Amino acid sequence: MDRTLLVVDDSKLARMVVAGILGRVQPGWQLVEAGNAQEALEIVRQGRVEIVLVDFNMPDVDGLSLIASIRETHPDIPMAVVSANAQDTIIARARALDAAFIEKPLKDDALKAFLSGAALRLKRASK
Amino acid sequence: MTDMGFDLSEIERDALTEIVNIGVGRAATSLSVMIKEPVQLSVPKTELLRRVEAAELLTGFASAGLVSVGQEFRGAFSGQALLIFPEANSFELVRAVLGEGMGLEEVIDLEQEALAEIGNIILNGCLVVVANMLKRGLTMSLPQVTRGSGHAILAAEDGASSLEPVLFLRIEFKVAARDIEGYIALLMDLPSLASLRVLIRGYIDNLGSEAAGG
Numbered sequence: 001m002d003r004t005l006l007v008v009d010d011s012k013l014a015r016m017v018v019a020g021i022l023g024r025v026q027p028g029w030q031l032v033e034a035g036n037a038q039e040a041l042e043i044v045r046q047g048r049v050e051i052v053l054v055d056f057n058m059p060d061v062d063g064l065s066l067i068a069s070i071r072e073t074h075p076d077i078p079m080a081v082v083s084a085n086a087q088d089t090i091i092a093r094a095r096a097l098d099a100a101f102i103e104k105p106l107k108d109d110a111l112k113a114f115l116s117g118a119a120l121r122l123k124r125a126s127k
Numbered sequence: 128m129t130d131m132g133f134d135l136s137e138i139e140r141d142a143l144t145e146i147v148n149i150g151v152g153r154a155a156t157s158l159s160v161m162i163k164e165p166v167q168l169s170v171p172k173t174e175l176l177r178r179v180e181a182a183e184l185l186t187g188f189a190s191a192g193l194v195s196v197g198q199e200f201r202g203a204f205s206g207q208a209l210l211i212f213p214e215a216n217s218f219e220l221v222r223a224v225l226g227e228g229m230g231l232e233e234v235i236d237l238e239q240e241a242l243a244e245i246g247n248i249i250l251n252g253c254l255v256v257v258a259n260m261l262k263r264g265l266t267m268s269l270p271q272v273t274r275g276s277g278h279a280i281l282a283a284e285d286g287a288s289s290l291e292p293v294l295f296l297r298i299e300f301k302v303a304a305r306d307i308e309g310y311i312a313l314l315m316d317l318p319s320l321a322s323l324r325v326l327i328r329g330y331i332d333n334l335g336s337e338a339a340g341g
Contacts, residue, residue, distance in 0.1 A: 011240055084248040105160045
């Protein structure tokens with residue numbers, strides 16, 4: 001089943017990288033892009049996406065704070081933080097929010113593994 | 128330089144070089160993944176210099192102008208991490224990351240923000256290793272792209288701050304297939320160096336106890 005993924009990153013390059021990988025690993029899936037937290041919250045509120053990928057280091061609101069906000073209203077939506085900032089404390093904070101951590105530079109295998117897990121989780125939840 | 132009232136002992140300097148080496152190794156792996164080419168690294172050099180002397184070293188690296196992506200880090204120790212290369216290499220680096228399929232205009236459009244993202248990934252790769260090995264969290268600022276001389280990049284153009292002593296760590300990197308070369312540099316002031324020294328000693332002591340415990 002094809003899914004809709006939201007990528008939140010202030011860097012256009014980073015969003016292009018996600019689009020490129022998604023086209024290779026899940027060509028049927030749809031990608032929605034947001035350049036900041038506010039846009040992302042609006043898209044999630046409208047119920048347009050099923051899976052969320054969030055950059056950590058963004059201006060205004062950092063990725064973990066955004067994930068915490070989304071978690072309040074969407075306790076089951078699969079989410080991941082994507083960052084080169086793989087400090088132990090940041091990975092632990094992501095886990096505490098029930099979000100995966102995927103390291104930048106993003107590789108096909110790492111994103112594919114997260115997406116497969118997310119799809120499985122969505123399938124189980126719909127049963 | 129021994130007249131600045133602070134320096135690291137040989138073993139502390141070795142430990143710091145080792146930690147930074149692992150950090151930069153990870154940064155080079157990140158760069159290599161992004162451009163799909165091997166990246167060669169030099170051995171890190173650690174020197175205690177005045178800010179203006181560090182700037183002169185950088186300016187000597189490329190007289191025609193430099194580009195840097197800088198990130199401030201704060202925590203138990205604070206400073207600045209920099210990815211620096213000759214301005215002439217900047218376009219080639221961005222093109223290498225974006226891939227050959229991208230048109231000239233698109234590359235030009237994206238250059239500035241692509242540099243920031245590339246710098247963010249490379250510098251974080253390095254700083255994360257330092258933070259995790261020393262078991263201290265660091266807060267990283269957003270990446271900032273600066274163009275100009277070594278003096279402009281290190282804010283050493285004039286005033287008292289240009290004479291301030293700093294710990295200056297630099298590693299040269301090369302991408303032979305793309306004719307790209309540059310530096311990864313870390314800059315720390317003396318108060319940070321004092322805290323860093325405590326953490327490095329802790330790290331060295333732990334190495335000893337781990338070895339003793341088998």
